[in-house]
Amino acid sequence: MKGEAVKSDAVPADPVKVPAQSTPAREDGAPLLRVQGLVKHFPITKGVLKRQVGAVQAVDGLDFDVFPGETLGVVGESGCGKSTMGRLITRLLEPTAGRIEFEGVDITHLGTSKMRPLRRDVQMIFQDPYSSLNPRHTVGAIVGAPFKLQGINPSGGIKNEVQRLLETVGLNPEHYNRYPHEFSGGQRQRIGIARALALKPKMIVADEPVSALDVSIQAQVVNLLDDLQQEFGLTYVIIAHDLSVVRHVSDRIAVMYLGKIVELSDRKSLYEAPMHPYTKALLSAVPVPDPRRRQERERIFLKGDVPSPISPPTGCRFHTRCWKATEVCKTQEPPLLELKPGRRVACHHPENAEDQVPEDAVLASAADAAEIKTID
Numbered sequence: 001m002k003g004e005a006v007k008s009d010a011v012p013a014d015p016v017k018v019p020a021q022s023t024p025a026r027e028d029g030a031p032l033l034r035v036q037g038l039v040k041h042f043p044i045t046k047g048v049l050k051r052q053v054g055a056v057q058a059v060d061g062l063d064f065d066v067f068p069g070e071t072l073g074v075v076g077e078s079g080c081g082k083s084t085m086g087r088l089i090t091r092l093l094e095p096t097a098g099r100i101e102f103e104g105v106d107i108t109h110l111g112t113s114k115m116r117p118l119r120r121d122v123q124m125i126f127q128d129p130y131s132s133l134n135p136r137h138t139v140g141a142i143v144g145a146p147f148k149l150q151g152i153n154p155s156g157g158i159k160n161e162v163q164r165l166l167e168t169v170g171l172n173p174e175h176y177n178r179y180p181h182e183f184s185g186g187q188r189q190r191i192g193i194a195r196a197l198a199l200k201p202k203m204i205v206a207d208e209p210v211s212a213l214d215v216s217i218q219a220q221v222v223n224l225l226d227d228l229q230q231e232f233g234l235t236y237v238i239i240a241h242d243l244s245v246v247r248h249v250s251d252r253i254a255v256m257y258l259g260k261i262v263e264l265s266d267r268k269s270l271y272e273a274p275m276h277p278y279t280k281a282l283l284s285a286v287p288v289p290d291p292r293r294r295q296e297r298e299r300i301f302l303k304g305d306v307p308s309p310i311s312p313p314t315g316c317r318f319h320t321r322c323w324k325a326t327e328v329c330k331t332q333e334p335p336l337l338e339l340k341p342g343r344r345v346a347c348h349h350p351e352n353a354e355d356q357v358p359e360d361a362v363l364a365s366a367a368d369a370a371e372i373k374t375i376d
């Protein structure tokens, strides 16, 4: 993670501290996770015979690497396939096609027994700390469950280890026998984090880890994740629906639209000079909390909803909502190309880079695709 605390409009109960600078992730070394051509189509069936009549193309050809010690933020509107991607790389879902490598080992189709060591190395934190914790189990049982599942007996015993974990995530170890409903939302998310940490994972995939929490609490949980990354050398994939949460925590950011990555870039460049029009639109919606830094800026309102992933648009999937779309966008899917060092974008007419198909005729529909307003 970047060494920058989350800032929020509300004043958090505890002061939000600025974590020490993290070790920068090395993009030139071997990746911890490598994803190639990853596809997940959910079949749509009909009738008693369950004849397949179509498919939800939730994830449709993802290529990306995650390097040891880095935080990759993954953003995009609801339904663009972020959670499906998270569940694929943690192998909670079986991919339709593509390849997933963890530490150089192909894990795409590993069976249950061969997956066992990986289950230790890769953990997931979920959005809703209310529904992801069993209300009938004590915190001790919840955080201790991974040891039992993996048949591991930590030195000093499970109870000791669980209490140590509770302390690590800022909870009172004396609360070992309490139930989830006795904790606040932020504390419950800390319980989920303690459970994820139990088996000393290398990578944590966090699916919207703070979006169910109050803004002030969000900052505390994000800072906790940052501290844990420093302490345990963790690698994170953090999924969020907008760019405001991942802004403060990511080293690199992947922007998804309708099952595809449309831009993958280091954080600083992405925020300073987005290359994909969709990224630009998402960024324009990020609030600027500090009034001294607010200036006149462009706000891009995309009209219309995200098209259905059952029959996505031809060519560039974003062309139906893009104010720059031309004829080529309707027919040719733009590949995710490295147009600048460390910056990949899938667009025929990128922002802040040379136009890939200049002089192509703009589509008549492009004029109505978005409303661009200047706001103070």
Ligand SMILES: Nc1ncnc2c1ncn2[C@@H]1O[C@H](COP(=O)(O)OP(=O)(O)OP(=O)(O)O)[C@@H](O)[C@H]1O
Binding pocket: 042, 056, 057, 058, 076, 077, 078, 079, 080, 081, 082, 083, 084, 085, 241, 309
């Ligand atoms: N088990 C499933 N069966 C059929 N379709 C599914 C299944 N899981 C997800 N989908 C569909 O796949 C698409 C992508 O869903 P996904 O949850 O991955 O998106 P998301 O970007 O995480 O959205 P959100 O932020 O709303 O969770 C959606 O259209 C969703 O309805």
